[in-house]
Amino acid sequence: xxxxxxxxxxxxxxxxxxxxxxxxxxxxxxxxxxxxxxxxxxxxxxxxxxxxxxxxxxxxxxxxxxxxxxxxxxxxxxxxxxxxxxxxxxxxxxxxxxxxxxxxxxxxxxxxxxxxxxxxxxxxxxxxxxxxxxxxxxxxxxxxxxxxxxxxxxxxxxxxxxxxxxxxxxxxxxxxxxxxxxxxxxxxxxxxxxxxxxxxxxxxxxxxxxxxxxxxxxxxxxxxxxxxxxxxxxxxxxxxxxxxxxxxxxxxxxxxxxxxxxxxxxxxxxxxxxxxxxxxxxxxxxxxxxxxxxxxxxxxxxxxxxxxxxxxxxxxxxxxxxxxxxxxxxxxxxxxxxxxxxxxxxxxxxxxxxxxxxxxxxxxxxxxxxxxxxxxxxxxxxxxxxxxxxxxxxxxxxxxxxxxxxxxxxxxxxxxxxxxxxxxxxxxxxxxxxxxxxxxxxx
Amino acid sequence: xxxxxxxxxxxxxxxxxxxxxxxxxxxxxxxxxxxxxxxxxxxxxxxxxxxxxxxxxxxxxxxxxxxxxxxxxxxxxxxxxxxxxxxxxxxxxxxxxxxxxxxxxxxxxxxxxxxxxxxxxxxxxxxxxxxxxxxxxxxxxxxxxxxxxxxxxxxxxxxxxxxxxxxxxxxxxxxxxxxxxxxxxxxxxxxxxxxxxxxxxxxxxxxxxxxxxxxxxxxxxxxxxxxxxxxxxxxxxxxxxxxxxxxxxxxxxxxxxxxxxxxxxxxxxxxxxxxxxxxxxxxxxxxxxxxxxxxxxxxxxxxxxxxxxxxxxxxxxxxxxxxx
Numbered sequence: 098x099x100x101x102x103x104x105x106x107x108x109x110x111x112x113x114x115x116x117x118x119x120x121x122x123x124x125x126x127x128x129x130x131x132x133x134x135x136x137x138x139x140x141x142x143x144x145x146x147x148x149x150x151x152x153x154x155x156x157x158x159x160x161x162x163x164x165x166x167x168x169x170x171x172x173x174x175x176x177x178x179x180x181x182x183x184x185x186x187x188x189x190x191x192x193x194x195x196x197x198x199x200x201x202x203x204x205x206x207x208x209x210x211x212x213x214x215x216x217x218x219x220x221x222x223x224x225x226x227x228x229x230x231x232x233x234x235x236x237x238x239x240x241x242x243x244x245x246x247x248x249x250x251x252x253x254x255x256x257x258x259x260x261x262x263x264x265x266x267x268x269x270x271x272x273x274x275x276x277x278x279x280x281x282x283x284x285x286x287x288x289x290x291x292x293x294x295x296x297x298x299x300x301x302x303x304x305x306x307x308x309x310x311x312x313x314x315x316x317x318x319x320x321x322x323x324x325x326x327x328x329x330x331x332x333x334x335x336x337x338x339x340x341x342x343x344x345x346x347x348x349x350x351x352x353x354x355x356x357x358x359x360x361x362x363x364x365x366x367x368x369x370x371x372x373x374x375x376x377x378x379x380x381x382x383x384x385x386x387x388x389x390x391x392x393x394x395x396x397x398x399x400x401x402x403x404x405x406x407x408x409x410x411x412x413x414x415x416x417x418x419x420x421x422x423x424x425x426x427x428x429x430x431x432x433x434x435x436x437x438x439x440x441x442x443x444x445x446x447x448x449x450x451x452x453x454x455x456x457x458x459x460x461x462x463x464x465x466x467x468x469x470x471x472x473x474x475x476x477x478x479x480x481x482x483x484x485x486x487x488x489x490x491x492x493x494x495x496x497x498x499x500x501x502x503x504x505x506x507x508x509x510x511x512x513x514x515x516x517x518x519x520x521x522x523x524x525x526x527x528x529x530x531x532x533x534x535x536x537x538x539x540x
Numbered sequence: 541x542x543x544x545x546x547x548x549x550x551x552x553x554x555x556x557x558x559x560x561x562x563x564x565x566x567x568x569x570x571x572x573x574x575x576x577x578x579x580x581x582x583x584x585x586x587x588x589x590x591x592x593x594x595x596x597x598x599x600x601x602x603x604x605x606x607x608x609x610x611x612x613x614x615x616x617x618x619x620x621x622x623x624x625x626x627x628x629x630x631x632x633x634x635x636x637x638x639x640x641x642x643x644x645x646x647x648x649x650x651x652x653x654x655x656x657x658x659x660x661x662x663x664x665x666x667x668x669x670x671x672x673x674x675x676x677x678x679x680x681x682x683x684x685x686x687x688x689x690x691x692x693x694x695x696x697x698x699x700x701x702x703x704x705x706x707x708x709x710x711x712x713x714x715x716x717x718x719x720x721x722x723x724x725x726x727x728x729x730x731x732x733x734x735x736x737x738x739x740x741x742x743x744x745x746x747x748x749x750x751x752x753x754x755x756x757x758x759x760x761x762x763x764x765x766x767x768x769x770x771x772x773x774x775x776x777x778x779x780x781x782x783x784x785x786x787x788x789x790x791x792x793x794x795x796x797x798x799x800x801x802x803x804x805x806x807x808x809x810x811x812x813x814x815x816x817x818x819x820x821x822x823x824x825x826x827x828x829x830x831x832x833x834x835x836x837x838x839x840x841x842x843x844x845x846x847x848x849x850x851x852x853x854x855x856x857x858x859x860x861x862x863x864x
Contacts, residue, residue: 188828190617190828193618194617194618194619216618218619219618219619307811308701308722308809308811309805309806309808309809309811360703361723362702362703362720362723363723364811365701365722365728365808365811365812366702367697367701369694370697370702374702501831502830502831506829506830507825507829507830508830510811510829511813511814514811517812518723518812518813537830537832
């Protein structure tokens with residue numbers, strides 16, 4: 098028999114419920130309501146000639162402590178000073194864009210590899226040509242490693258100044274190669290052969306990963322393309338995904354996958370999974386970042402840097418990300434920003450002296466510091482990898498805002514995962530990759 | 541108490557008024573005074589509500605307004621871009637990635653809601669019986685819900701990620717091959733759903749336990765005397781009596797599942813090859829990885845719309861069950 102609604106059900110009214118449901122359902126909207134605050138320009142500088150310097154957690158907290166000490170040690174003309182602010186990587190684009198839009202942002206900052214170019218498009222970046230002039234005057238300009246400045250030089254001027262190089266060298270575990278009785282690969286055919294023999298002893302011949310938050314697999318795909326003289330962009334910065342060298346590189350990657358040289362579960366490996374493979378003596382060879390022995394906790398000398406491989410046409414290349422420091426147009430004093438940047442670049446050696454950095458320096462003098470050369474892997478990377486370093490710009494020399502979409506975007510990640518699952522052919526995968534890039538880059 | 545008095549009392553209670561409060565007693569017979577009091581009460585309610593309304597507008601209204609702007613512009617995380625009208629919605633709705641994510645979201649929600657409800661119901665019924673250390677079990681069973689998702693997803697990753705992880709090793713030792721739980725697209729989808737059920741069943745168990753606690757046990761005794769079997773008691777008494785709680789828990793779990801970002805993102809990142817990309821993950825990746833705020837926010841708007849519709853339908857079901 099129907100009864101009247103209870104007191105409780107009446108109190109739980111339709112309107113009240115709809116309000117609750119709308120509030121709860123709006124969570125994704127609020128979550129997705131990111132950044133992009135305003136088209137107007139300008140970040141904020143500190144008052145009274147104080148340069149606001151924003152930095153990222155590039156290494157352990159000890160790095161940030163040291164960087165803060167350096168920044169706060171700045172004393173420029175007219176008693177200008179600098180403050181140091183640590184910005185977390187989580188949603189850092191939002192942090193920067195909202196601060197820049199509200200004119201409360203930094204005058205000088207480190208940040209994402211392509212961030213300077215993204216803000217340059219909005220007219221928020223102060224070109225660093227005068228900084229370069231000052232570096233020429235004080236002799237630091239000649240101290241730059243070859244080729245590190247070019248990616249930042251545009252028709253309008255230097256968009257930023259590099260301060261460290263994030264490079265992707267090849268590493269191998271000596272004991273596994275000895276056990277398998279094979280030589281360390283020097284080219285693609287020898288990688289395939291070594292990989293098969295390493296597989297026979299239960300080792301992984303080409304370790305990588307493309308799981309949650311792991312971009313090593315993405316970088317590997319681009320590295321293999323540029324290692325074969327290909328790449329995603331032409332010299333003029335135009336998309337060029339379907340070139341023959343790329344097809345050849347991806348066909349080779351698929352061959353490695355189908356032969357089990359690449360771990361069949363690599364597609365889901367997080368950074369932790371990949372590090373564990375190296376630590377557990379399962380990974381024999383692979384592309385990673387600097388400092389792998391320290392990172393995985395095996396400094397016995399068994400994990401060492403391999404020489405760069407040659408592609409089938411004799412090309413050699415290494416993927417490199419020149420991290421940079423940029424200046425913003427909204428500053429209490431452009432002269433103070435420039436003076437601070439020149440000062441900060443001059444102090445960088447302290448960070449490597451204290452062994453706080455997990456990246457290559459951009460200055461030759463730092464690569465010659467005993468604290469740096471004490472690690473033979475570092476020496477080898479500087480000698481053999483840095484000279485053949487290429488950025489995501491591939492055949493081009495200048496970076497651009499489009500590269501940010503390539504680096505962290507869905508298109509590259511999906512492409513990588515497709516290749517690592519092996520259920521595709523090179524041309525189809527590259528076509529899908531190109532189409533994904535076109536749809537995002539045009540935005 | 542006469543029925544009129546009782547009904548009046550109930551009506552007052554529903555309005556949240558005390559017996560001696562406004563509108564009570566013989567003085568209410570004066571219409572002028574009643575109107576004055578009513579106006580006073582309205583003013584009081586207005587001033588009491590105002591802070592909440594302002595907060596709601598600030599916390600929800602402004603971001604919604606901003607989201608509306610972004611959904612109709614072709615901007616990125618750094619600039620708002622140009623007005624494009626409904627172009628972003630059209631692009632999203634014609635994108636195969638959106639429909640693939642919508643399909644996964646649907647399955648993820650169905651399995652998440654009903655899977656966790658079934659497990660929660662089973663355990664709630666089990667814990668209702670007299671078992672030794674029932675309280676301890678209740679606390680232990682709450683752990684998947686209580687433990688931060690970052691921790692539990694890491695634990696699950698250790699359990700299933702590599703061929704040498706515990707569960708694949710177990711399968712191998714049993715002669716069942718070496719399943720790649722996170723690397724195979726179909727298995728990854730199943731794994732994520734099972735993980736969701738594992739994380740969510742304690743919530744369902746608590747909701748159902750609370751509902752079961754209010755069920756009078758004499759009803760079962762009477763049914764038993766009338767010859768009802770255990771299954772009949774379960775289907776004809778237990779389920780109808782906990783129906784309201786069930787529907788509410790379904791609504792909540794539907795919202796939890798559709799909006800669930802960390803469970804999926806921490807375990808698979810939406811991969812492999814988008815096999816576990818839900819709408820919320822797609823929205824995140826579109827905004828924060830492709831820097832396409834317009835389409836990303838458009839996805840979020842479409843999700844919100846869908847959630848409201850589903851929630852209203854389920855709410856109607858609650859009202860229906862209350863009436864019955």
